[in-house]
Amino acid sequence: RIYPLMRVTLTTSDGASVTVSRQLTKHSGFIEKAITDMAVDDNAVPLSAVAVDVDDATLKLVIEWLTEHRDDALPYPEKTDEERRADDIPAWDQAFVQKWDTKEDQQQTLYAVITAADKLDIKGLLDMTCKTLANKINGKTVEEMREILQLECDFTEEELAEIRKENAWCEN
Amino acid sequence: FQMSLSKLSPPLGKKRRIDSKKGDYVSYKFPFLALPNELKSHVFSFLPIKDRLRARVNKMLYAIESDSKYFVKKLLIREMSIADCDFNPADIFKHQIIWLFEEKSYSSDLFKKISQNAFIGSLDIRLSGSSQFHKEVCSMIKDFNLEE
Structure with a gap:
């Protein structure tokens, strides 16, 4: 063109x-x-x-x-169905x-x-x-992620416990 | 990790003057929060699956993660003893891997969460056990969006 x-x-x-x-x-x-x-x-x-x-x-x-x-x-080139990295x-x-x-x-x-x-x-x-x-x-810890993104934790204790339980898969 | 937010940035809500002539202000407060949601989701889309799920660090990001689909070319889930873990860092370029340790206990909720939003090229799971957790995980495999 x-x-x-x-x-x-x-x-x-x-x-x-x-x-x-x-x-x-x-x-x-x-x-x-x-x-x-x-x-x-x-x-x-x-x-x-x-x-x-x-x-x-x-x-x-x-x-x-x-x-x-x-x-x-x-x-x-839009990569819609490709793994993003x-x-x-x-x-x-x-x-x-x-x-x-x-x-x-x-x-x-x-x-x-x-x-x-x-x-x-x-x-x-x-x-x-x-x-x-x-x-x-x-690769950062959850606390580091909050600090980098400047976000406050607004979960209740129960929600936090639930997420920690779920995320046990991701902590190794 | 003990550095407080106040050391890292000016007091919350404090504004910075960027152009004294025109009086434009830009706020230091939560620039990430100020991004449109589709951009937050776009940033998330570049994270490997584990970091993506771990980055649900507040309610807003929890909702954004839940609302967006993503693609994982090859996901490996391995269960083994901590002593036998032989993770090779070079492998992260070939596939994404989740380790489960026999010594720990897990909830199947995260697996369900992954099945709801992820399109996965190939899923390779090796679990060893017959607990309730293992049964739940096995019953969920059919819910995955797999390429083949």
Whole structure:
């Protein structure tokens, strides 16, 4: 498929704007749909900007990821009836996440990128970031999982005893 | 494991100012909880079966786990003595395995739970015993969604 409209301007939730190549935005279902909905003709009449509900700092990370992944296969290969696993994150992606997913950040950026990938419908980025979060809780104790996810235990003593009994299968 | 939540994050409910010009705020409070449920479920979908079940750490996650289906290519369930356990960490890339130890007692409820939500490529169970628990587990095998 040819993309006659080669660049598109995005405006962020905090008022910034950035112009990016369609080579990148073609991986975003949301942006592609917005462009299609504007029904520009193939001669690329000036296109109004696409507003995205993502802040500038997060969008910069999304664009950095898209730049690396611009040649990824489209449509994104959806694995519906395959076993899912989180141990296959590419090395570049792991290094990319490590740059900003610091202890001090307390996963704020990770959640921002997950949410952005969901809003922009970028399936590869969504999978990668959700796998990153899954890897954080994988193999941890129940108490550690609560701490990482910042969740409080709201079970009654009886419910807790019931779950412990069930989960005896999973504690080895 | 004694680190309290307050050491790990600002006091619950405290907000962080991210853009002083526009006055946008983002809350530190429970970012995972704030994700849409389908995303929470998506995160769960990448966990191996044991961690998936163990991650039911509060009511919300319990409900999310119960509401979503998942696929396990090969599930092994083995019962043996603790002394004979010969788990090889490299095997986790080939299959998922649940160990049951003869020295411990178990409820069949979890097996039922797995049968309700999991599609399993192949299920390989080796149990040794004739207790009520063993009978229950055997009677449940027919309830599984197996590929073959």
